[in-house]
Amino acid sequence: MSAVKPILGIIGGGQLGSMLASAAKKINIKTVVISDDEAAPAKNFCDKFIYAKYNNENKIDEFVQASNIVTFEFENIPYETLKKISQKRPVFPDPAINKIIQNRYTEKNFINQIEIKTTKFALIKKKEDLLNNKDLLPGILKTCTLGYDGKGQYKINSLNELSNLNIDFNNEYILEKTITLKKEISIIITRFKNNTYQAYEPIENIHQDQILKSSKIPARIDQLTFDQSISWAKKISEKLNYIGTMCVEYFIDQNNILYVNEIAPRVHNSGHLTINAYNISQFENHVRAVCQLDKIELKKISNAEMINIIGKEITNYQNKKFSNNEFFFDYLKETIKDKRKMGHLTILKD
Ligand code: ADP
Numbered sequence: 001m002s003a004v005k006p007i008l009g010i011i012g013g014g015q016l017g018s019m020l021a022s023a024a025k026k027i028n029i030k031t032v033v034i035s036d037d038e039a040a041p042a043k044n045f046c047d048k049f050i051y052a053k054y055n056n057e058n059k060i061d062e063f064v065q066a067s068n069i070v071t072f073e074f075e076n077i078p079y080e081t082l083k084k085i086s087q088k089r090p091v092f093p094d095p096a097i098n099k100i101i102q103n104r105y106t107e108k109n110f111i112n113q114i115e116i117k118t119t120k121f122a123l124i125k126k127k128e129d130l131l132n133n134k135d136l137l138p139g140i141l142k143t144c145t146l147g148y149d150g151k152g153q154y155k156i157n158s159l160n161e162l163s164n165l166n167i168d169f170n171n172e173y174i175l176e177k178t179i180t181l182k183k184e185i186s187i188i189i190t191r192f193k194n195n196t197y198q199a200y201e202p203i204e205n206i207h208q209d210q211i212l213k214s215s216k217i218p219a220r221i222d223q224l225t226f227d228q229s230i231s232w233a234k235k236i237s238e239k240l241n242y243i244g245t246m247c248v249e250y251f252i253d254q255n256n257i258l259y260v261n262e263i264a265p266r267v268h269n270s271g272h273l274t275i276n277a278y279n280i281s282q283f284e285n286h287v288r289a290v291c292q293l294d295k296i297e298l299k300k301i302s303n304a305e306m307i308n309i310i311g312k313e314i315t316n317y318q319n320k321k322f323s324n325n326e327f328f329f330d331y332l333k334e335t336i337k338d339k340r341k342m343g344h345l346t347i348l349k350d
């Protein structure tokens with residue numbers, strides 16, 4: 001480990017950027033955050049904050065000059081921007097990984113190529129492609145790029161519904177067969193430079209309106225699913241030559257078949273409980289991996305449940321008293337919006 005600690009540049013200033021900056025501070029790593037939101041919450045937690053659009057070359061350069069190593073809190077940064085930064089500073093995870101994962105079609109193809117199961121899907125560029133893939137109905141049409149929290153998705157039960165949907169074919173989509181979900185789980189895994197890993201135990205997730213509502217450990221799953229979800233996450237991170245923390249989201253259907261839903265090449269909302277339930281959080285582990293610090297053995301402290309606080313629900317929490325097993329995080333977002341993640345509560349359990 002080098003004696004001088006690097007300054008970590010973080011692209012993106014939302015709650016994930018805030019939590020990365022806080023975790024870095026805890027281990028005496030200074031952070032520079034760049035965000036296209038002037039009111040980005042992370043400005044409260046980092047050492048230096050730069051407000052700029054992600055295509056502003058001068059500002060990007062100022063950010064690069066102020067950082068020794070660069071990482072990011074969200075995967076949809078323009079690939080060209082990341083690529084340019086990586087010519088001047090090490091960027092972890094590698095921007096080439098983003099290129100694969102930014103697009104649901106290339107992401108799912110990658111997963112299938114390494115012999116890991118996903119739901120059935122097809123690329124949809126025009127209406128006829130839908131007509132030719134009616135065996136995937138009932139299904140969900142998902143925009144290939146820039147979708148999150150269910151945005152850019154259409155549920156389609158039958159071809160009769162197409163005329164009502166008003167699909168914008170300027171975008172490309174995948175049509176994915178709907179499966180009957182028994183459960184959703186995720187694996188948070190951190191991969192370090194020397195091809196070593198730390199995986200947290202599987203986390204059980206509940207979504208409401210396609211937004212994560214709550215996460216808990218232990219997940220109520222069988223041993224086979226437990227082992228397979230971890231071993232697939234390891235395989236994915238290894239094949240991507242990934243450095244840092246990532247998340248693999250899974251579906252389990254009513255026959256207990258496991259599918260990878262999607263990969264997030266970053267820290268993830270379902271891993272927030274690791275802040276309180278483990279000795280080292282997903283955020284600290286990310287900082288450790290990308291800054292090449294020592295890997296510390298993971299120890300679970302407690303079972304836990306995390307509840308996302310969405311939209312105006314936040315006002316009910318801001319003046320609430322909490323017991324000493326409850327940890328409330330207010331993301332300090334300046335405006336409350338419907339369906340916006342405003343904070344979370346983690347409850348430690350026996
Ligand atoms: P996002 O990128 O917006 O998170 P996802 O593909 O993860 O999009 O979909 C959001 C949620 O919608 C999932 O967590 C799951 O609850 C539900 N969902 C998505 N695809 C399917 C599917 N093929 N079958 C059943 N449910 C699905």
Ligand code: MG
Pocket residue numbers: 149249262
């Ligand atoms: Mg998802």
